[in-house]
Amino acid sequence: xxxxxxHKLSFVQRYIFSQDHKVIGIQYAITALCFMFLGLVLMMxxxxxxxxxxxxxxxxxxxxxxxKNALPGGKLTPELYNSLGAMHGTIMVFLGVVPLAxxxxxxxxxxxxxxxxxxxxPKLNMSSYWAFFIGGVVMLSSFLMPGGAANSGWTxxxxxxxxxxxxxxxxFSTRLLSGQSFWLIGMVFLISSSLLGSINTIxxxxxxxxxxxxxxxxxxxxWAQLVTAFLLLLAFPPxxxxxxxxxxxxxxxxxxFLPAGLVVTGEAVGRVGGGSPLLWQHLFxxxxxxxxxxxxxxxxxxxxxxxxxxTRKPLRGxxxxxxxxLFLGFxxxxxxxxxxxxxxxGTVISAFFQTTTMIISIPSVVVITAMVLSLWGGSIRFTTPxxxxxxxxxxxxxxxxxxxxxxxxxxxxxxxxxxxVIGHFHxxxxxxxILALFGGIYYWFPKATGRKMSDVLGRIHFWPTLxxxxxxxxxxxxxxxxxVSRRLFDGGATYTHAQPVMWTNKVMMMGAWTLALxxxxxxxxxxWSIRHGRKVGPNPWExxxxxxxAPSPPIPHGNFETPPVxxxxxxxxxxxxxxxxxxPQNEPEVG
Amino acid sequence: MLELFHKLGLPVDASSHGGSMDQLMIYVHxxxxxxxxxxxxxFVYTLIRFRSSRVKKVDPDGIxxxxxTYLEVAVVVVEVLLLIGFSIPIWASRVEDFPKPAEGxxxxxxxxxxxxxxxxxxxxxxxSIFGRLNGELIDSETNPIGLDSEDPAAxxxxxxxxxxxxxxxxxxxxxLTSLDVIHCxxxxxxxxxxxxxxxxxxxxxxxxxxxxxxxxxxxxxxxxCGVGHYRMAGRFNVVKEAEFEAxxxxxxxxxxxxxxxxx
Numbered sequence: 001x002x003x004x005x006x007h008k009l010s011f012v013q014r015y016i017f018s019q020d021h022k023v024i025g026i027q028y029a030i031t032a033l034c035f036m037f038l039g040l041v042l043m044m045x046x047x048x049x050x051x052x053x054x055x056x057x058x059x060x061x062x063x064x065x066x067x068k069n070a071l072p073g074g075k076l077t078p079e080l081y082n083s084l085g086a087m088h089g090t091i092m093v094f095l096g097v098v099p100l101a102x103x104x105x106x107x108x109x110x111x112x113x114x115x116x117x118x119x120x121x122p123k124l125n126m127s128s129y130w131a132f133f134i135g136g137v138v139m140l141s142s143f144l145m146p147g148g149a150a151n152s153g154w155t156x157x158x159x160x161x162x163x164x165x166x167x168x169x170x171x172f173s174t175r176l177l178s179g180q181s182f183w184l185i186g187m188v189f190l191i192s193s194s195l196l197g198s199i200n201t202i203x204x205x206x207x208x209x210x211x212x213x214x215x216x217x218x219x220x221x222x223w224a225q226l227v228t229a230f231l232l233l234l235a236f237p238p239x240x241x242x243x244x245x246x247x248x249x250x251x252x253x254x255x256x257f258l259p260a261g262l263v264v265t266g267e268a269v270g271r272v273g274g275g276s277p278l279l280w281q282h283l284f285x286x287x288x289x290x291x292x293x294x295x296x297x298x299x300x301x302x303x304x305x306x307x308x309x310x311t312r313k314p315l316r317g318x319x320x321x322x323x324x325x326l327f328l329g330f331x332x333x334x335x336x337x338x339x340x341x342x343x344x345x346g347t348v349i350s351a352f353f354q355t356t357t358m359i360i361s362i363p364s365v366v367v368i369t370a371m372v373l374s375l376w377g378g379s380i381r382f383t384t385p386x387x388x389x390x391x392x393x394x395x396x397x398x399x400x401x402x403x404x405x406x407x408x409x410x411x412x413x414x415x416x417x418x419x420x421v422i423g424h425f426h427x428x429x430x431x432x433x434i435l436a437l438f439g440g441i442y443y444w445f446p447k448a449t450g451r452k453m454s455d456v457l458g459r460i461h462f463w464p465t466l467x468x469x470x471x472x473x474x475x476x477x478x479x480x481x482x483x484v485s486r487r488l489f490d491g492g493a494t495y496t497h498a499q500p501v502m503w504t505n506k507v508m509m510m511g512a513w514t515l516a517l518x519x520x521x522x523x524x525x526x527x528w529s530i531r532h533g534r535k536v537g538p539n540p541w542e543x544x545x546x547x548x549x550a551p552s553p554p555i556p557h558g559n560f561e562t563p564p565v566x567x568x569x570x571x572x573x574x575x576x577x578x579x580x581x582x583x584p585q586n587e588p589e590v591g
Numbered sequence: 592m593l594e595l596f597h598k599l600g601l602p603v604d605a606s607s608h609g610g611s612m613d614q615l616m617i618y619v620h621x622x623x624x625x626x627x628x629x630x631x632x633x634f635v636y637t638l639i640r641f642r643s644s645r646v647k648k649v650d651p652d653g654i655x656x657x658x659x660t661y662l663e664v665a666v667v668v669v670e671v672l673l674l675i676g677f678s679i680p681i682w683a684s685r686v687e688d689f690p691k692p693a694e695g696x697x698x699x700x701x702x703x704x705x706x707x708x709x710x711x712x713x714x715x716x717x718x719s720i721f722g723r724l725n726g727e728l729i730d731s732e733t734n735p736i737g738l739d740s741e742d743p744a745a746x747x748x749x750x751x752x753x754x755x756x757x758x759x760x761x762x763x764x765x766x767l768t769s770l771d772v773i774h775c776x777x778x779x780x781x782x783x784x785x786x787x788x789x790x791x792x793x794x795x796x797x798x799x800x801x802x803x804x805x806x807x808x809x810x811x812x813x814x815x816c817g818v819g820h821y822r823m824a825g826r827f828n829v830v831k832e833a834e835f836e837a838x839x840x841x842x843x844x845x846x847x848x849x850x851x852x853x854x
């Protein structure tokens with residue numbers, strides 16, 4: 001579709017049901033950011049509850065009054081706490097971070113970075129966003145169901161998830177109109193959305209690269225998105241099947257995950273059974289471990305782009321990084337049962353999964369080492385995106401290293417299902433991925449709007465966010481060491497072994513509430529800069545990759561004025577014999 | 592580092608096998624700490640040395656040294672050592688070297704029946720044979736595990752709720768089952784944690800090497816099991832053998848008296 005045609009598009013076609021990858025990317029970004037903020041609010045409520053579990057403790061400020069009907073006495077009930085826990089995880093992973101990292105950054109950048117006019121299948125792209133949107137609405141509406149939103153954890157382990165919230169009721173409507181059933185239906189939409197998106201990304205990268213853009217000239221971000229897309233394509237279908245099987249257990253009385261002879265609150269369940277609760281765990285983690293890399297690979301891609309640009313030198317070991325993430329993608333399919341060491345696992349199987357887990361740490365070490373070593377010999381500009389990208393490295397480092405004692409089955413015994421686990425994966429995803437995503441927003445904002453976000457506000461956003469994230473997540477390792485279980489409504493007050501570390505609950509609560517507060521500069525900066533940010537040219541960072549060859553914002557439905565041609569590697573910074581310190585991929589050879 | 596961990600809240604270890612797990616925990620954390628600090632120092636030094644205001648000319652080739660590769664190889668070697676030298680053997684002894692009551696070893700046998708949100712604990716008594724359980728006989732007040740009193744083997748059995756007691760210095764063999772959902776049987780002071788999965792019978796064992804005394808040890812549920820998960824805690828006492836036997840007799844008499852009342 002030419003530029004001329006795009007003028008004839010109505011508002012709805014242009015901004016709502018758009019088929020332009022850039023508009024869809026921004027739709028994903030804004031929707032996902034809203035969901036992430038909601039996920040944070042749910043966590044604020046939970047953190048308050050954990051800090052003040054007693055009946056006489058102070059009630060929740062602000063929300064306690066705002067949500068009088070849902071929060072009796074301004075406090076959470078155990079039911080609601082469990083709902084918030086399940087929904088926080090679901091929202092952050094499936095409605096926040098993945099849509100932002102893959103839906104937003106992947107959609108916006110992949111066609112631009114391969115020099116294409118759009119995604120290979122624009123209509124598919126649009127349907128992917130709207131499937132995601134419907135999934136989100138279904139998830140949110142589950143809060144209105146009798147019994148509240150799903151409360152069996154984001155992992156939704158049966159038999160609990162099968163029978164929770166009226167799953168055994170005689171009334172079909174009770175079984176259907178329940179948080180857990182809606183969670184499953186919502187997941188089916190979200191998974192379908194990811195599948196549509198991943199096919200699109202794969203085809204776009206393989207088929208639509210412009211002339212001269214060989215695979216080894218691709219920006220690392222494109223490689224990261226390609227591997228991510230394969231993970232989504234191959235890992236999500238088992239969970240989609242598992243979700244439908246659990247839905248069948250709840251709605252039509254099948255017994256995929258129900259063994260015989262269950263007795264719930266003194267009453268025999270009366271199902272024939274024969275199913276296996278462990279089957280769900282295998283199907284779930286077969287997705288959910290690759291999912292970890294879906295969360296982390298795009299972040300690595302963003303960080304690699306920002307580091308190359310802000311050190312003014314090529315990435316060190318680009319090829320080894322590419323091979324590492326390909327290997328990592330493959331390995332991520334054979335580590336899933338390290339989440340299940342305590343499900344009665346023998347020596348051989350546990351040795352296998354411990355070994356694959358140790359092996360998968362190697363490519364991560366290679367990628368992170370390559371990024372750190374890339375700094376050496378450069379000229380480091382501490383721009384706002386660079387601050388976030390640099391902070392990603394040690395934060396992801398902590399997240400990765402703390403995976404070791406969990407990946408070794410013998411130490412996992414004490415740490416399994418404790419706050420140590422929560423600390424570990426949050427360091428990977430929150431101070432890790434989310435900081436990288438923020439960095440990406442600051443970095444590509446000028447491309448999408450033609451304006452820069454304020455650096456002053458960026459710094460006011462960065463430093464407190466970094467500190468708060470550590471204040472929230474570091475104490476979790478201490479709690480985990482003490483053996484405090486996750487998902488406890490009273491924060492461990494019942495347990496004697498939790499008493500020495502109960503004080504950390506108050507620290508984490510203050511961290512969480514302050515974290516929400518210090519997002520205000522970001523939110524303001526984001527919306528204010530769209531209209532009032534400093535105007536910049538198409539390539540404000542003096543970068544080399546193809547998206548910077550397009551105007552800012554790129555042309556609707558087409559991106560480039562003329563299709564670019566690629567002459568060199570992605571990161572030709574500070575090349576000898578070249579007057580300026582960067583050589584864009586599309587610039588013909590000089591001299 | 593063990594003292595530091597205990598200061599940070601690591602519970603005491605009173606089992607025969609927990610020491611090796613704690614030892615591995617220490618090695619792994621030293622390894623993590625050394626990597627993070629070394630790597631962090633390099634990171635900070637690099638940021639200061641190569642800040643743009645100080646650098647006149649960029650070196651596009653960067654580091655030429657092979658040190659990073661050696662470091663990566665060293666990481667692999669340490670991981671292999673931790674895995675093969677410690678984790679796999681420790682795990683093997685947990686899941687293969689079960690005490691063998693059938694061969695006449697003195698073993699405290701226990702059947703734990705988990706349900707929302709209590710731990711029912713079933714002891715076989717002097718005959719070492721668990722009485723038959725029948726789901727249809729379950730009554731949450733009088734017979735939470737459905738013990739069939741018609742079975743002669745059940746005559747010397749007892750059950751208790753949220754009150755796990757074992758004699759010191761005798762291996763304990765616990766069989767875990769669940770009536771309803773997945774629970775997780777956790778004894779932090781024994782470095783024991785094992786999922787309890789409905790439809791499966793999962794054994795787990797430990798050897799308590801000292802008495803609990805005045806310390807309030809607990810059995811905890813470590814897997815989200817519903818609305819009362821947070822309060823699914825039971826007492827856990829390790830006592831002298833004689834004390835255990837006296838308690839057992841007392842409970843047996845109490846159950847007999849209750850049965851007579853029902854009659």
